Amino acid sequence: MTYDLYWVSVLGYIVITLIILIRERKYTHHAEKAGRVFMPLVCLSLVFYVVDFFWGMCLVDAIRSDAVYFVLSALLHVLAVVTTLSWLCYVLRYMNCPRRCRYVIQFVSAAQLLSELAFVIANFFSPVMFRIVDGEYVRCKYALVTSFNVYSVFAVVLLGTLFAMMRKGICANGYTRYWAVLFSSLIPLLLGIMQVEYFASPFFSMGFMLSVLILYVFVVTAAREKLYQSKTKFLQNMSHEIRTSLNMVYGFAQLLGMPEGSWTDEEREKYNSYINDNYRMLDLLLNDLIEYTQTNRKTFDVSYEPVDVAKICDSTLQSLQFAQSKSKQVHLQNELPDGFTINSDARRIQQILTHLLFYAVQFASSDELLLSAKLNAGALELAVVDPNNSMSGMKELPVYVKDTLNDTDVDDLGVRIELCRRMACLLGGCIYIDTQSKDGVRIVLQIQNIL
Missing domain, CATH: 3.30.565.10 (Histidine kinase-like ATPase, C-terminal domain)
Incomplete structure (x- = not known):
């Protein structure tokens, strides 16, 4: 990919992320777990793509300032690790990773982020990762630290998913979940190998965007569809209770409508009590249905x-x-x-x-x-x-x-x-x-x- 197409490609990623962000905003105030947890990942991805876009503008000399180029490069190194770790947190939650294992992985990830920050700060005083020479980005001795911190995350998730798939079995329920995580970690990893060789091409941004899209389609959208189906199923399964109470009210109302003298005062009072009890039951059931279908309590x-x-x-x-x-x-x-x-x-x-x-x-x-x-x-x-x-x-x-x-x-x-x-x-x-x-x-x- 030529330098001239760099900023065009990243601009496309920004547009796609904005579309997802605008679509997901209406779900932020709802109790839909999948959408709410996905929002931080989308927001961080958007920030990363914006910085990557301006970095590409510096790359093609649309922005001619070594100082701006240097700061954007530093931000890009840090944001690459931050967005990857945000992706990792989301995947761990999506896969229902055991708490102890999740804590260990997150601890190691935090150490990676701290090491990245340390190298970037040190780079301001001495070029250990990169330097800007006459408007050109030049990699230094520890330039691959960021690549290691980023792609090791995808590699660990890929290997962990493969292990889980072999342990669970090919025909196990919920196998789509594993395939979604498998491809969302494999694609950035493969494109990241090309990024190491051709650092001035947006292969990492492309891979990360494809990963986010896979998770969006197979996790967020699928989870929302399943939630809507479950609400419908819940309504169908509660309908027999409503029907029973309605039949009760209707049946005893018919009995009370019979000619005078058909029932004693004690029997009429008893029937009225049954009607009242079932009316209160109907009120309770309808409240449950309204609350559940609207808020997913x-x-x-x-x-x-x-x-x-x-x-x-x-x-x-x-x-x-x-x-x-x-x-x-x-x-x-x-x-x-x-x-x-x-x-x-x-x-x-x-x-x-x-x-x-x-x-x-x-x-x-x-x-x-x-x-x-x-x-x-x-x-x-x-x-x-x-x-x-x-x-x-x-x-x-x-x-x-x-x-x-x-x-x-x-x-x-x-x-x-x-x-x-x-x-x-x-x-x-x-x-x-x-x-x-x-x-x-x-x-x-x-x-x-x-x-």
Whole structure:
């Protein structure tokens, strides 16, 4: 590449980086991790390309000042290392590198940056890296220090990625992630070899731009697309709860609309209570959906108040009868003292029980299930019981990772179970399967510290 094309090429990199930066600005105020973490890398890349552009102008004598040429050369050496280390930090975070390994790599990288700064500062007093002679850039004894600091980073990431790929296996899930990092480190490394030989050509800038573009396409854009898909999936998986509550409200509203005398005052009051409870449940679900789809929150609100546990269990079963299979019958087995209450969130408890009942109905082959409520060693246990042991082959609930709600590969049932786990944790409890009980297989919601 001739000197005359140097500044033209780098100007093109500046334009591409500006387009990415302008596009990503609208995501900086959102909770989208991929875009927010990517922004510092893009900003540093833009600064590097601007300095590289003016350095190219000095190279072709468009700017004729040895002092400016010298300062720009010093900045270019430092920024080459800084942008590379910024790229490294982003890749380590993207690859979920173990914390201990990440700290070691970052410590070594910090040492490289300090050594680069030391050489550049020393170069102001004695030309050890470069000097400017009559408007020309001349390399000195330690000119390749910057190349070593930069390309050793790409080499380490390349070798680490290859090792991880061989260890994980060709057919492992998430293999695209490794290919993205592999090529984003290989391309700058190959072009960097040419940069060492032809220092007055923008091969490093070209390689780094291609690396950033690869990460942008395969990491940021792909992560955002996956996030949008997960929000849609989350909405679809929550819709059955909304439908259940709507059916409940509609069904009892129809009952209340029957002619006068069809129901006693006590029954009407009970139906009104069911309608009110399900309206509050609908309000809770819609708030969850709005908050999650707009801000991608990973938690749920909990409001504590006195809760009549038996009433919640009865309301849950009444709601279920409008949505469950007609071949399944679920009965309440209440072993709690009369008027027993706890300080918790009634709507969250009902939400968890609804999920667990749907889970049990799908797995159980028996026609009859029980919803048991009792105290055990100072803890409240609400359990869906299969007295006929038709779920005996199920040893434990599916185990999912912390990002289950954002994983488009997890099935509908998996999302619902993960919702139950998170809500139970917020209530100070847990969910587990008890296969050793004499009563049969039990899917248990246990809430501690209720007294």
